Amino acid sequence: MNAKKRIEELREIIEYHNEKYYDEEQPEITDYEYDQLARELEELENKYPEYVTADSPTQKVGGSVKRELRKVEHDVPVISLQNVFTKEEIYSFVNRVYSQVSNPKFVVEMKIDGLSVMLRYHNGKLTEGITRGNGQVGESVYENILEIKSIPKEIPTKLTYLEVRGEVYMSNETFERIIQKDTDGQKYKTPRNLAAGTLRQLDPSVVRERNLDIFVFNLEISEGKDFTSHSETLEWLEKQGFTTVPEYKICTTADEIWRYVSEIGEKRSSLSFGIDGAVIKVDNLNDRRILGMTSRVPKWAVAFKYPPEQKETVIKDIKVQIGRTGRLTPLAHLEPVILAGTEVSKATLHNQDFIDSKDIQIGDTVVIQKAGDIIPEVVRSIPEKRPSSAVKYTIPQKCPICNSPTVRDDNGADIRCSGNECFAQMIRGVIYFASKDAMDIEGLGPSKVESLMSEGYIRDIADIYHLGEFRDELIEKGIIGREKSIDNLLNAIDKSKENDLDQLITGFGIKNVGKQTARVLTSNFADLDEISNATYDQLIMLPDFGEVVANSVLNFFSQNSTRDLIDKLKKAGVNTKSRVSEISKDDRFTGKTFVITGTLPNLRRDEATQLIQMYGGKVSGSVSKKTSFVLAGEEAGSKLTKAEELGIKIIDEEEFNNMLK
Ligand SMILES: NC(=O)c1ccc[n+]([C@@H]2O[C@H](COP(=O)([O-])OP(=O)(O)OC[C@H]3O[C@@H](n4cnc5c(N)ncnc54)[C@H](O)[C@@H]3O)[C@@H](O)[C@H]2O)c1
């Protein structure tokens, strides 16, 4: 691909992820992955400056401004920081500074993973709180800021105007607590996203409940008071009651800086809050002025991004997941380990090529990492630690769901089920079963259904009623959410067992049978068994039933898989009795006994029998004085004679049909 094209493509991808991250607080990729993309774009733009445009994401800061929040223009544009990823880059930054100013000092701070907020004070009183927004214009979150305890609302020194900048964050502990019980909070993947989502919503009481906090890291404006260094401002800010970035350190040499950066990196996972790097800043404010800035970043600071934390663990098993498009994705089930603060028990292996190229086997010890603290990935296997019991893994040749052959995409590494819409179709079926129109199981919406099916917990609708057996596993995997959401869902599932039969029949999703038709069935038959044994003639006589609908019903209930499904549902305790039919049951033949003889022109004998039984009548094999009617067709033999002798009423099919009208 040529450079220009790649640059354009990268810009588009990055803009997309910026919006997800900054505006929706719902990132789809990890910070690490994002940083790789941003770095690639930056390097290309450096190499081909002729392609740099003013609207490139490398030239801009942050996200946009929410319409619901009041816009505020920044006094000092809020710029970004240059990211660096290696020791060498830190050294070259330090060397550059040394070449431009004499005896520089540096402050090394943690880069808190939250969102930037500017705080304004007039005459010592807090008057405004603004998000970074696009760097020029931010959003007022003043009412929300007031709910953050560690932000002083009034400070002892009454300068006419003061502006400080800090990072609003949420501690890991608070994050865990909130996503346990708060369904809105559960939408967010990381403390950073939840902190941003919380600060940018409109209800201050939510901020209070969610216990946001702040670390102040910069003094922007202090009218009537001068400082010579950054570290001096931090000390002064502390005296004013601000909580400043913890454990910052003043360093002189590159070696010293690197040692401290590494030290922070080592204790990173044991901190009670998230950091996404370390910031190295020139301390002296005059030096900063000499070094200057670009349109987007200061030249007197860099942010070091730590490589993702890695751990070793063992692959216990590899299972295949099936996605919406029928793609089979192998998933490693791991010996659980704590990584970057949370437990990891599975990781995607992407495809067969990934497994083969990394030489990954079941039983292997592997190195995993959580890129950007979200999605765990397998970095490599350690063949020296391979036990003799290790097993090679190949994606199955038959789809574990529909048994169709699996095929490799012509032009790629993906392997798909060749079954016609196998998974999508199944998913739709289960989603419909749980929907309001059918079994109305609250909490079992499309995305939950999809994950449960992808993970193999649900293969058919009856499996829904066995989810309770996997309660602990589901909690551990976090597929549904936390303990509370799982219990709510299990309760809703349990409750649905008592639903009326028409809801269950609707849920089967039988072709041409909607809610209305399901009701007709349940008001004419006593239970699911009667419905599944109903004959064409019984069905065709039901109100609103035409040939097509009747055949659809017959076809559905004649399949073995349907019988199995019904058995499974009954065993699980799902109601299969019709309540409506108890009231409106048509019992016109109660007390009447029929004898059927000869061949009827249209009805088969078993069909006629069922019709009679359906209306409360009995069918007997021999004619006696107790016989009410003899239903006779062609070639009726001795029974007809006997009926004539006893004077019992003989009817033909047409008369019988008339009795049913
Ligand atoms: N996953 C995604 O889809 C996605 C999308 C966009 C951005 N991101 C992540 O966000 C990063 C961009 O980060 P950013 O928006 O915070 O801006 P940035 O990289 O420009 O860093 C500057 C920000 O760091 C923060 N900060 C925290 N502690 C600080 C300290 N001690 N001193 C100075 N600043 C401090 C401030 O908020 C400041 O505005 C990317 O590198 C990426 O990791 C991820």
Ligand SMILES: [Zn+2]
């Ligand atoms: Zn399939």
